[in-house]
Amino acid sequence: MDVGDWLRRHGLEQYEAAFRENKIDDTVLPTLTAEDLKDLGVGFVGHRRKLLDAIAALRAQVAAPTPLLSDAPLAIDNAAKDTAERRQVTVMFSDLVGSTALSARMDPEDLREVIAAYQKCVAEAVRRFGGFVAKYMGDGVLVYFGYPKAHEDDAERAVRAGLAIVDSIARLAIPAQGGLAVRVGIATGLVVVGDLIGEGGAQEEAVVGESPNLAARLQALAGPGEIVIPLATRRLLGGLFEFADLGLHELKGFDAPIRAWRVLRESAAETRFEARATSGLAPTVGREHELALLAELWSKAASGEGQVVLLAGEPGIGKSHLIQALRERLRDRPHIRIRCQCSPFHANSALRPSIVQLTRAAGFHPDDPPSVKLDKLERLLARSTDKVRDDAPLLSAFLSLPVGSRYAPLNLSPSARRS
Template sequence: MNIADWLRDLGLQSYEAAFRDNGIDLDVLPRLTVDDLREIGVRAVGHRRKIIDAAARLPRRHIAARAAPSPERRQLTLMFVDLVGSTDLSRRVDPEELREIMRAYLDTVAEEIAGFDGHIAKFLGDGALAYFGWPRASEDAAERAVRAGLAVARAVRGVLAAAGHLLEPRVGIATGLVVVGDLLGEGASKEETVTGETPNLAARLQQAAEPGTVVIAESTRRLVGDLFELAGLGALQLKGFDEPVQAWRVVGEGRAESRFEALHGAHVTPLVGRDAELDLMLSRWQLAETGAGQVILISGEAGIGKSRLVLALRERLKARPIRIVSYACSPHHANSPLFPFLSELERTARFTPDDGPERRLRRLEKLLAEDGGERPGEILALFADLLGIPNVSQSAVRDLSPQQRKALLFRTLMVRLERIAAAGPILMVLEDAHWLDPTSRELFDQIVNRLRGLSVLLVATFRPDFAPPWAGLSHVALTTLNRLPEVQVLALIDQITDGHALPE
């Protein structure tokens, strides 16, 4: 079998040229992600799902021969998924119906894990084992695993409920050092395995989880910081572990303003060697205070200190009566329209995971009333619809065309910005602009032009591969953070270690 035959079997032969032009063969196929498929032009959701599902089921005997990978020692995040109640279900339904139910369940698990760049190592009856951070390493493997776990719990519950079965999965996640890549078994039954304590820990946490929940180990919790809201489960006595194990249940998204705050909290490194950049930001702030809005673009590679510099500016301005508005982009929402704006709205309205629709609607109504504005009923209906809050008055905006809705939304957000700026100067922060969704980027085009006459300083951070369309405007300054010289690196290390000497 080759890739052309495989696509023809799926009825998707129209993508043969796209797969060929992008070097995708049967060896690459099992590691394709949803983002990969979008990039090569597979636009239809149904087609992407069909490809991901079929790739996950592809027998190894059909994969092109390749050299066996060398075993690697590396940090890995592992996920175990199990379906609660499947044994009882097997006694109540016909085997053919059970087969369809299990196929829908496993297909859903495979798609959600693949959507977060996870690698399905094996299916174990009604369960699955997945790796995050292998075969392709990623800086946010632990975060991807947790997001995938939440997505699996949500999607499986929906798929099975639609089929009339109230079954739920449970998920266990752990991170640690393993040896991965050993091939065990013979012929078509060969599989890549991991060895170490981490797989056992993830499996035991899955067994300890309540139906429909995701439980993570301390090792994973340290890596995700406050990106998620967690409920402590205390020290669990798990089979095979001599000492009790600390564990947490994942409740939902965290409420930190930015990824930097969520991942670092109060534990930030000292600011060293960025005096010139900080002086530039403070001088532009002084201009913005007079009503001459300014924009500062901060470019730099991952981890070089962009967010730390923004934090330093906030620390210098914290004694002043200003309002800070933070927009945080996410690699997992780069195609979610207006994600940074809707997230900021939810934070400002103080939504919590326990809020029901009525309470969320009341909180939103209160926020919009505080910000002022015309046609409050129509605006409330618009934002309620965007945030997925049921509202009887939503019909007033649902009759609008997509273009009319976008124009009303942009106009409303601009008026809101103007009203807030009229009450006092604003520091607006746009974190990780390289992950902006297209609609948000269009809205920021308008904001950058409009704030010339407002008391607003917009600071946007991004990685070098992003080309901001606002560079070159008279009120926009661009600064690039380069690596620190050795003398400043040594000064930074000295502060971090509190003066304790380290080996050269």
């Protein structure tokens, strides 16, 4: 492959000379990183983003298996055909409430459009949180989290997808029929997945185990707009969400009663570490040097000599634990703490860490109406400025709060407002 032609195809031919001077050929190109592109003089973020996307596509193309060109039939034994595997999967069942009644009142073509809009909402939410839509069953959808791609937080992803589905379906409305609602059941457990069943367009990969049946039973137990989970899934979620205990229930096909919980909303925990560490902070082992250094830097900052610390390390090495241990040491020392945290679930939401921080500082409650939130925002701003009426309109727009006629319109361009 000619690298110059490749750059021209993507409209970035101005970097051809730099690529040639640095001996970038088709064997090196798929391995380039963002830092490499900076070293090559690709200064614009947009150009680097374009190149990284094109390199990712090229890397996938290089990794794709080469098709066999032989016309000879291939002999495949039974062992090679068996691709089923044992793994932990979180299964989600989503069902549209009142679809039978809708079918009796609506024209079939209109009902088809409603079902299609519902399925689209479910598919978009599942895709956003890394799940896999296994099967559409009319007004029901079967979804896997943990297959074919597994994540360490598949139970959390499933619940977040369920909340997104409930919210998006509630915003769908049918003329002369009113709003829509879904019931969602989620269950986690060991299954055997990967066996192909059916033929042609009906072929699917089956999941064998208790979890699919349990998710279906819990979905039937849920009310409109509700998500219901069992004990195993509840344990995996820790304090990430707020729950209502529904008690024990006799479910068809299960010998023992099943304890169920209803997911209410995302919790108010400041960080994911705190939400998961619901049983308290474990002892800090082997970090005496790091803790002593942080305590020393804190003392310098408290005496007026400002400090900045960057704590870096591989995932799971204990960064959050170390910060929490420092917080415990400073619990009785006067200080103001501001915490912002990024999330892979909100990668497309600009400035979300700042929005969450401001929401928490103002003391917003999920059930507060917009007028109450605006009152709380004004009280927060009054602590640091006497120009509340000037600043509140900007920050209310930042927080997506409707203001009505409370403030004068902001005659600013989007770029000026963002600045």
